[in-house]
Amino acid sequence: MRKLHLLVLLLLTMSTFYSHGQETSRGFIVYPKFQSRELHGSYGITFMTTPRVVTEEFHRRIPAGEFSVLKFVSEKFYLNPRLRFQFIQNELILSGGYLLQSTDKYGIAFELAGSVWAGILRSDAFDRKGYGFMCYPALKAGVQIKKDLFLTLKGELILNLLRRDVAGEVYQSLPSPLYSGQALSFYIEQPFVKSTFIVLGFRAMYCDFYWQTWTLNETFEEHVFYPEIKVQLII
Amino acid sequence: MKRKFIAIIFSGILFTSCEKEFTALVPENNWDEFTAAGTSPLSDSIGKRIEGVYEISKGDAMFGGSVALKWVWTIENSDTVYTLSGFFEKDNSYFIASGRRTDSIILVNGYYRKMVNTETGVVRLKIEYEKGTLLISDLSKPIGSDSIIITGNFSQIGTELDSLQFIYKRPLRDDSNFLILAHRCGGRTSDLLPAAENSVNMVLLSTKLGATGIELDVRMTSDEVPIVYHDETLNDRLIQPNGMMGNIANYSYAQIRDLVRLTDGQTIPSLREILDVVLLQTSLRFVWLDVKYYGSLQLVYEIQQEYLLKASQMNRDLVLLIGIPDQDVQQNFIALPDYLNIPSLNERYDEIINVNSNAWGAPWSLGVMRPEIESLHSIGKKVYVWTLDSPAFIEQYVSENIYDGILSNYPCKVAHSYYVGP
Numbered sequence: 001m002r003k004l005h006l007l008v009l010l011l012l013t014m015s016t017f018y019s020h021g022q023e024t025s026r027g028f029i030v031y032p033k034f035q036s037r038e039l040h041g042s043y044g045i046t047f048m049t050t051p052r053v054v055t056e057e058f059h060r061r062i063p064a065g066e067f068s069v070l071k072f073v074s075e076k077f078y079l080n081p082r083l084r085f086q087f088i089q090n091e092l093i094l095s096g097g098y099l100l101q102s103t104d105k106y107g108i109a110f111e112l113a114g115s116v117w118a119g120i121l122r123s124d125a126f127d128r129k130g131y132g133f134m135c136y137p138a139l140k141a142g143v144q145i146k147k148d149l150f151l152t153l154k155g156e157l158i159l160n161l162l163r164r165d166v167a168g169e170v171y172q173s174l175p176s177p178l179y180s181g182q183a184l185s186f187y188i189e190q191p192f193v194k195s196t197f198i199v200l201g202f203r204a205m206y207c208d209f210y211w212q213t214w215t216l217n218e219t220f221e222e223h224v225f226y227p228e229i230k231v232q233l234i235i
Numbered sequence: 236m237k238r239k240f241i242a243i244i245f246s247g248i249l250f251t252s253c254e255k256e257f258t259a260l261v262p263e264n265n266w267d268e269f270t271a272a273g274t275s276p277l278s279d280s281i282g283k284r285i286e287g288v289y290e291i292s293k294g295d296a297m298f299g300g301s302v303a304l305k306w307v308w309t310i311e312n313s314d315t316v317y318t319l320s321g322f323f324e325k326d327n328s329y330f331i332a333s334g335r336r337t338d339s340i341i342l343v344n345g346y347y348r349k350m351v352n353t354e355t356g357v358v359r360l361k362i363e364y365e366k367g368t369l370l371i372s373d374l375s376k377p378i379g380s381d382s383i384i385i386t387g388n389f390s391q392i393g394t395e396l397d398s399l400q401f402i403y404k405r406p407l408r409d410d411s412n413f414l415i416l417a418h419r420c421g422g423r424t425s426d427l428l429p430a431a432e433n434s435v436n437m438v439l440l441s442t443k444l445g446a447t448g449i450e451l452d453v454r455m456t457s458d459e460v461p462i463v464y465h466d467e468t469l470n471d472r473l474i475q476p477n478g479m480m481g482n483i484a485n486y487s488y489a490q491i492r493d494l495v496r497l498t499d500g501q502t503i504p505s506l507r508e509i510l511d512v513v514l515l516q517t518s519l520r521f522v523w524l525d526v527k528y529y530g531s532l533q534l535v536y537e538i539q540q541e542y543l544l545k546a547s548q549m550n551r552d553l554v555l556l557i558g559i560p561d562q563d564v565q566q567n568f569i570a571l572p573d574y575l576n577i578p579s580l581n582e583r584y585d586e587i588i589n590v591n592s593n594a595w596g597a598p599w600s601l602g603v604m605r606p607e608i609e610s611l612h613s614i615g616k617k618v619y620v621w622t623l624d625s626p627a628f629i630e631q632y633v634s635e636n637i638y639d640g641i642l643s644n645y646p647c648k649v650a651h652s653y654y655v656g657p
Contacts, residue, residue, distance in 0.1 A: 053257060053425050057466045124583075125598040165625070168602010172627040206255075215600075217625040219327065219645070220426075221351045222257055 027197050028189040029068065029234050031142040031150035032109035033102050034075045041069045042199060044232030046084065051224045054213055062086075062212060066232065075099075080111070089119030091211055093136075104144070111138040111154075117211035130214045132163035134180075148197075150189040157182050158207045165217065181207025181223045192233065201230035259353040259427040262346050262392050266359050269335055269344040277334035277341065282306040282317050284371045284378060285334075285341070285362075285385075288408075288655050289401035291323075294389065298347075299324025302401055303654035307442045310516040318443045319343055321358075322651035326351045327626060329647035330358045330389075331443045339364040341371065347389055350426055350645055360387035360399065367403070380404050407654040410447060414521050414640030415649045417446035418622050419465060420509065423644050424473055424498055431473070431497035433463045435504050438512045441519065445650030448521025448554070449513070450621070450642055453506055453535060455528045460488035461506040461535055465527070473497060484528065506535070510542045514551065521640070523580055523596070523619070525558040532557065532567045536577060543578075556580040556593060565590060580619070587616060594639070599623040603635050623649075 028035075029042050047061040068082040082093040095113035102108075118131040136159070142152035160180040164173045185203040192198035206223040283306045291302055303322045308315055321330040332345025343360035362368045367383035370376055383403035388396040419432035421441030428444075430436035433451055441449050452465040462483075466472065469479050469486070475496045483491070491503050506524070513519050524535060539555050546553035559565045559581045568574055568590065581592035584607055594617035597604060608618045621642035623629055632641060633652040641649045 052472055056423070056425055057468070057470065057472060059472075121600075126600045127602055128600050165628075166602075167600050167628065168604065170602045170628065170631055172625065172631070174625075174627065217628070219351050219624055219626065222353060223255075225255065 027148055027191075027234075028142075028150045028152075028199075029070050029232075030140070030152045030154070030187040030199055030201070031144070031189055032097070032099055032107035032140055032152065033142070033144075034072055034078075034099060037072050039069060039071050040234065041067065042232040042234045043067050044199065044230065046203075046228050046230045048210070048212055048226055048228045050213065051226060053220065053222075053224050054216060054218050061229075064212065066230070068232065080113075086212070088121055089117065089130075089212065089214070091115050091117040091134075095136075106141065106143045108139070108141045111136075111140065113138065117214070119211075119214055121215055126215075127168045128215055129166040130164065132211060132214070133161040134211065135159040135161055136183075148191050150187075152185075152187040152189070154185040154187070155182070156185070158205065160209055163209065163214070165214070177208070177221070180209050181205060183207070187230075189234070197234040199230065199232040199234060201228075201232075203228040203230065257353050257427055259348060259355050261429045262355055262357050264344060264346060264357040264359075266342075266344050266357075269342050269359070273337050274335040274342065275337075277317060277319075277336055279306075279308065279317060280374060281336070281341075281371055282319060282334055284374070285319060285383070287378070287383075287406050288404050289383075289385065290404050291400070292402055293386075293398040293400035297325070297389070297397070298328055298399075299326075301404075301651070301655050303407055303651050304401070305407065305445065305650070305654070308518060309439050309442060311439060319345070320443050320445060320647075321347075322445050322647045322654065323347075324651055324655070327645040327648045329444060332358055332360070336368070339368060341368050343385070343387070350647070353427060354391055356389055356391035356394070358387065358389045358399070360385050360401075362386075378403060378406075408656055410653065412639070413653060414448045414619065415446050415646050415653060416448045416450055416521065416523065416619060416621075416640050416642040417441040417444060417646040418450050418642055418644045420449050420451050420463070421446060421646070426644060429499070431499040431501055433465055433504070433509075434497055434499070434501045435508060435512050436499070436501060438509060438517060438519070441646065442517050445646040446519065448519055448523070448640065450523040450525055450558075451506075451509060452525050452527045454483055455530055455534075456483070456488040456491060457485055458487045458489075459534060461538060462488065462491065463504050463506055463509050467527070469495060474503075475500070506538055510538065510555075514542060514546055514549070514553065520552055521554045521556075523556055523558050523642070525560065526564045526567075529563050530567065532564075532571055536571050539578070554578070554593075558582070558596065559586070559590065559592065560596075582621075587611065593617060594619055596621055596642075597638075599628065599632065603632065603637065605635075605637060608637050 046064050049061050064084045064086045066084045070080050072078045076099045078097050080095040084091045093113050093115040097109045097111040100108045113136040115134045121128040136156045138156040140154035158180040183205040187201040189199050205226040208221045210226050286306050289302050301324050305320050307318050319332045327350035330347040332343045335342050341362040345358050347358050348355045385401040387399050390396045421437040422428045424432040430440050451463050454464050557579045575591040579592045580594040580596050581587045582596040597620045599620050617639040619640040620638050623643050629648050630652045643649050
């Protein structure tokens with residue numbers, strides 16, 4: 001919890017500095033609604049709690065930094081590339097979406113994201129490299145609760161297109177099942193400090209593989225629960 | 236609309252906050268024909284003749300194209316228990332069964348488990364008189380390819396029976412110079428085996444899972460009793476919740492023995508208890524004592540010497556090595572008198588010569604270190620790779636044919652890859 005408090009403090013400080021130079025900020029980045037064609041973004045951090053069935057006694061919240069950019073190319077289509085980084089392992093997500101419904105009160109969008117993840121681990125006991133390709137078709141629906149309060153629900157399929165592990169000179173390409181699992185996420189977007197908005201999210205993944213634990217070479221094919229907490233500031 | 240949406244979101248939060256508890260219970264298997272009057276247990280000599288590599292001609296979609304059958308013994312409740320184990324090609328799966336016979340037929344009854352998931356079910360097999368029982372019963376006759384056909388069925392709990400057929404192809408590959416090492420006495424609690432990791436029952440299970448040796452974790456109680464337990468703390472991953480928590484080294488052996496139960500209800504064993512089981516109740520021929528605490532190794536050393544002497548007196552070929560995982564444990568190891576003559580296994584390649592360790596515990600994650608392995612082999616040292624679990628990597632490392640043993644949480648997969656290999 002102490003780390004979470006420090007993180008919020010850090011975000012608060014960063015947003016205060018940032019907001020000094022900014023007159024306006026977007027009210028949302030996840031909520032499915034067109035605002036403008038300007039480029040907008042967010043930065044923040046996610047914490048994934050390692051499941052015991054995978055990591056045993058190592059039961060911790062693992063942080064990952066995240067940058068996200070949103071660009072509406074028309075009033076219906078948008079692009080939303082994201083980078084999730086932990087330095088020794090990172091995921092780049094290229095995502096596009098289409099607004100199916102959008103009113104003053106609610107919005108519905110379909111998203112399709114493809115990602116590539118890669119990791120390198122070298123130490124006295126490790127000479128590992130790994131990479132893979134994932135796909136996340138998603139449907140999200142949002143409702144505007146108040147003028148500056150947005151709630152979004154997102155359902156995703158998690159598809160594992162390819163995964164390759166290398167140990168020294170030995171490698172394997174895993175013929176994992178295409179369907180890896182699914183995720184359900186909830187996001188609240190609201191004002192944070194001055195004109196800066198914050199995104200608070202919770203993502204519940206049930207899947208048989210999560211790229212952040214690729215080094216463990218988990219062979220258990222059941223859908224394991226990976227909870228993820230997200231805190232982001234919209235810039 | 237808003238209220239409905241919020242209700243959906245909070246229902247979703249409630250739903251997705253539930254973490255599923257996985258289980259893989261051993262199925263009940265009451266087969267009347269197996270226990271009918273007129274049947275008797277298979278003798279050791281007959282059971283051994285069933286061993287071999289079999290092609291799976293029915294059921295291959297479920298278990299892969301081949302199975303290695305191995306006949307093993309354990310002593311349980313003062314009785315010798317014979318088990319026919321099968322190690323399948325696919326999904327880290329195995330079966331464990333017992334055998335009975337009449338004059339004309341051999342019956343095999345047990346259960347299978349896929350360790351990549353929670354799937355388990357019954358296995359019932361027969362060897363008809365003309366399809367192998369006659370040949371198996373005649374101890375003087377050699378067993379050749381296609382001379383035994385085992386037929387039967389399997390069924391996942393709650394599903395219809397499905398056909399199985401095995402056709403004998405060749406004997407198992409000789410394992411006298413290769414060790415199938417099972418992690419934590421046989422396997423991890425998280426893999427939902429029917430015994431808790433690092434327990435007495437897991438040692439008994441280990442040979443049925445294909446192991447010919449085990450690795451175990453040694454910790455020390457507050458009153459200096461070496462016990463076998465993996466984690467630094469008491470936690471509900473390994474024990475039944477009872478309010479006790481914190482560092483296990485803060486508790487006395489009596490407290491641990493009387494108040495703590497592993498997830499399956501067993502007690503946390505002392506090192507002596509485990510070594511008694513290894514020596515007196517199994518055919519295991521190798522034990523890797525993975526030292527998990529920092530302190531004097533004198534007691535562990537004394538127990539090692541005591542059990543090596545016992546094994547020698549029993550004419551048992553038992554290798555019992557003190558594991559040295561890091562610099563701190565090594566400091567405690569070299570504090571032992573005459574440490575250069577104490578059997579040990581070193582996880583650090585550069586220190587093997589300095590400590591005169593008998594073996595290198597090579598991390599699999601470095602890849603196959605062929606030059607280093609050949610260098611150690613040239614001076615009489617052994618190399619055991621740990622802890623290799625990925626089926627594809629297990630097959631590759633076995634096929635490299637350079638290791639003296641492979642440590643895995645899935646000894647059944649190592650057993651299949653090794654026994655079926657050339």
